[in-house]
Amino acid sequence: MKRLAGPIACSIILALATHAGIVYFAPSFIMDRAYTMIGERGTPVHGFQLAPQMRPDTQSVVRPSPDLAYSGCRFDFGQAANGIRVKMAAYEGYSSLSFFDAQTNNFRTIRGNGEPQEITLTAKDAPSAKGIILIRRLAPTDADYARVIEAAQNDICEAL
Amino acid sequence: MKRALTYLAFAILGIGIGAYSALTMAGLLPGDRRTQGPIEINNWYGDFAMGSEDASPYFRARIARHGLLALANTEAVYFTRTVDDSGQPFTEDCMYQLSGGAMPARWWSVTLYNAQNFLPDNTDSALSFDASRADMQSDNGSGWSAVISPAKPADDTGWISSKASEAFDLTLRLYVPNDGVLEDPEGMIDAPSVKRLQCSGDAS
Numbered sequence: 001m002k003r004l005a006g007p008i009a010c011s012i013i014l015a016l017a018t019h020a021g022i023v024y025f026a027p028s029f030i031m032d033r034a035y036t037m038i039g040e041r042g043t044p045v046h047g048f049q050l051a052p053q054m055r056p057d058t059q060s061v062v063r064p065s066p067d068l069a070y071s072g073c074r075f076d077f078g079q080a081a082n083g084i085r086v087k088m089a090a091y092e093g094y095s096s097l098s099f100f101d102a103q104t105n106n107f108r109t110i111r112g113n114g115e116p117q118e119i120t121l122t123a124k125d126a127p128s129a130k131g132i133i134l135i136r137r138l139a140p141t142d143a144d145y146a147r148v149i150e151a152a153q154n155d156i157c158e159a160l
Numbered sequence: 161m162k163r164a165l166t167y168l169a170f171a172i173l174g175i176g177i178g179a180y181s182a183l184t185m186a187g188l189l190p191g192d193r194r195t196q197g198p199i200e201i202n203n204w205y206g207d208f209a210m211g212s213e214d215a216s217p218y219f220r221a222r223i224a225r226h227g228l229l230a231l232a233n234t235e236a237v238y239f240t241r242t243v244d245d246s247g248q249p250f251t252e253d254c255m256y257q258l259s260g261g262a263m264p265a266r267w268w269s270v271t272l273y274n275a276q277n278f279l280p281d282n283t284d285s286a287l288s289f290d291a292s293r294a295d296m297q298s299d300n301g302s303g304w305s306a307v308i309s310p311a312k313p314a315d316d317t318g319w320i321s322s323k324a325s326e327a328f329d330l331t332l333r334l335y336v337p338n339d340g341v342l343e344d345p346e347g348m349i350d351a352p353s354v355k356r357l358q359c360s361g362d363a364s
Binding site for chain 2: 023105
């Protein structure tokens, strides 16, 4: 038994390290995959793209709401040293502008309340260099989504 | 040589145990489901740390897997349930009645998801029931109901299609929760009930 003390200690240390590593790095790994995947689906860095109505054949992220219209923008301060300008155009109905860091935290959210909302974000305002900005607009019907298409044309996400 | 092989075997064992325990506890295994959470209201489970820096590492990993890009609790709170009022897991083979009253939020919805955390692959255009539909049933959505079933019911004013969902779950979203919800969710939220009506194979 004494001869196994070393291997057992090694096993325990590796188990703890592996466990902690997976739990710690899983969110950033999943977020990085999402960042890449939505880019492959056409969402640019520093530019909003309105996603199609959330349906079984259009969903790209887990648990989307079919009642909401999503516009996404990827940010990367490595390509925007002076920061980024983000504007959510006015929309009649619920709307929000939310910012997610590389660890999946929703570090800032601004509600629309029927008015346009604009913000300048710099690297020091964000917990990570890369992340995702999401506009949600309530659009349970096709007519609502048509209104979102109109409003989304005036959304802005750009490097300064 | 034998000693080295012993170390190698124990190292592999340790990595395996560490990986499996992490994937299990963080809800990252393929078969694992749901967001879980410490708040339980009528079989709906939620965790207000969702989307927040206050979330534990395990919960953060679970949300990344099952609810990526969820909003922080001041903007929206989320609850998930996997069983009906009798405690039986939801299944596409059964028909349910979802019912409730006014919700303490600016807007709310109930959406059905499959075991892979996605909308079920059907073309029924009946994936959720929300406050706007409840308002059409009664003033201010004070009393509403919807049928959850794989086939369209005769009265489809409230219908969530479970077609092609197999074992599903429901997510309740409350957007812009009223004052007091975050402090006393059990007292403020009259969470919807889900009564099982019948299942295929039941004696008629």
